[in-house]
Amino acid sequence: MHNFHKILVGLDLTDIDEQLIKAASFITTAFKSKEIYFYNVIRDFSVPEELIKEFPTVVEQLIVDRKHEMENKVNQYYSFPDGIKVNFLVKQGQPTKKIMKFADEKKIDLIMVGRKPKPKSGGIIINRLARRAGCSLLIVPKEYDHALEKLFVPIDFSDYSLDAMQQAVAIARSNTKPVKIIAQNVYNVPQGYHYTGKSYKEFAAIMKANAEKNYEKFIKQIDTEGIDIEPIYSLDKNDDVMGTIFAVAKKSLADIIIIGAKGRSATAALFIGTNAEKLVQIDSKIPILVIRPTGRTEGLLEYLKEL
DSSP states (O other), X not given: OOOOOEEEEEOOSSTTHHXXXXXXXXXXXXXXXXXXXXXXXEOOOOOOHHHHHHOTTHHHHHHHHHHHHHHHHHHHHOOOOTTOEEEEEEEESOHHHHHHHHHHHHTOSEEEEEEOSSOSHHHHHHHHHHHHOSSEEEEEETTOOSOOSEEEEEOOSSHHHHHHHHHHHHHHHHOSSOOEEEXXXXXXXXXXXXXXXXXXXXXXXXXXXXXXXXXXXXXXXXXXXXXXXXXXXXXXXSSOHHHHHHHHHHHTTOSEEEEEXXXXXXXXXXXXXXXXXXHHHSOOSSOEEEXXXXXXXXXXXXXXXXX
């Protein structure tokens, strides 16, 4: 399980911020977070030199005004948990680089960003953060209703899906209401199955039985006492794992999808895996939590700046 002691919330001062701030209030309370940073980035802009001479404080005043706007919005929607330190920061530059650099310097455990219904630049930022941030990432859609009572965890029995399941169990234990976890494994019938003399249906049954055995081994690695977990096994017939996952999550009325980032080494942490990346790119109305241990990209920040 990963403790979200330090959280960074990226605000852009649009209507998506309301959902994001309310989600931050829930997360910081549930995980007893110690510090939260409400962070806004003003993109680089050029001011004519003659105007700088006439109005030397124009940029500084913009930053001050932006910070006051953030504070007013946060005070409107955020319930401050006891003992948490709240910070407001406004920076100037390229959003992804600024957020990643700050998150690395402050050892942030979780970055929270909003997803607009039809993302443009915001979608690009989300994809870049999902690939490169050295900590977990929570993507909050505008439609988020703040319930976390049905958690959806795609699993392939790997270490990174184990991370995701452990986090789901931690969320379930921290919730005051009953929580159900749906653990979905997507299996398929490999090419060449007919050489075994089995039909497609027969080999699909074999693959499902194998997945069920792997699940029993997988779940024993986690303390799940008192937690309601339902394993689901889905046959991918169209070579579209993420489409299968998203369709089942939507049908299940999942409140959130929790998926693990690929790799445990610093180099591997640059990637979240092809399937997870496809899931992040879906214009989802379901929040997506990408679990990545804090600091996996330590030592690679200078390289990432150039990407």
